[in-house]
Amino acid sequence: MFDSSKEKAIADLTTRLKLSDDRLKEAIRALAPKHTDIERAEYEAANEENLRLQRELAQLKEMPVAYPLEGVPQWDVGAPMPHVLSSGYRTILLYYVQDIDPNWDGSYVKIRSTSSEEVYRIAVVEFHHCYAYKFGGPNDEVLDRHPLWNSGLEPYSAHRIENSLWIKEEMQINSVHSQFDPEHWQNRKHFLFLFHDELFECIAGGFSVSVQSGSLVDIAQPAFTTIFAD
Incomplete structure (x- = not known):
């Protein structure tokens, strides 16, 4: 009507x-x-x-709508250097947290290496009951061609996607299964992180966050071990 x-x-x-x-x-x-x-x-x-x-x-x-995702530390805009660890059941996202240097005058750029032993603040975001994830392009220079552009996307920000087409597509695929139950999908959410050179998105039940101090390698080691935990 x-x-x-x-x-x-x-x-x-x-x-x-x-x-x-x-x-x-x-x-x-x-x-x-x-x-x-x-x-x-x-x-x-x-x-x-x-x-x-x-x-x-x-x-x-x-239509799908992108809302700001609360509870996620802001990453370093220029060099967040996100890394993903996943076993198919557990998925962990790591990135450099934004730190404001009070002595920085804008006249130089600090180069960061993932192999550096220098101590930084690293965000460790674990997604619970992760159904699927995507990691890679596009980068920030072509975000205006992203399907969710003009639906609330903010560059260099984390989002939750309401009315997600991705979730609907996955539900449609799974609907042919004899034990398919749409209620099992009610608590699944679509998360989208827009970094500088790549994006990360996943379908999961939720997430937990911790911010740890150390080198990326030092922080990644226990996260890697967590992937294999029962």
Whole structure:
């Protein structure tokens, strides 16, 4: 049945999102030259409004929606260097946590090596009852071609995907099984992490996080052992 009120709401949101797009573009242009806190605040407000409208419109259209994932430490934007350990049942994601150096003046770039013994803060994210995961491209330079772009995605951020097409596809595949039970899928969630050079996403029941100090190799060793634990 045709729902005129819903169509009207979609049209209204589409118009508001277009105006928000224009506002955001103007705010981005204002950041290009030397700018003040005023231009920065306008950009942040415009971006927040734009993401909110994207999510509202996608939700109204019953499309996938990307929401910020709470409880996940922000990674180093330039060099998060994510690593994945997985056994098919346990899946662990490791990455460098963002640390602000108060002495950094922006005049140099610090090169980081995974083989370095230097101590850093490393996030260890274990996904519980992980059904499947993907790890690799695309990178941040082509995110505007990602299927979930304009549905609430934020670069360099972690997300939970509501109304996930990936989960629906997997449910459809499994539906032919004689013991298929759709209730078993009710607690499964779609998580998406957008790093600098790659992305990580998985379908899992949930996750737990710890932040540990050490070299990446030192932190990865016990995580690797966990993969083989009963």
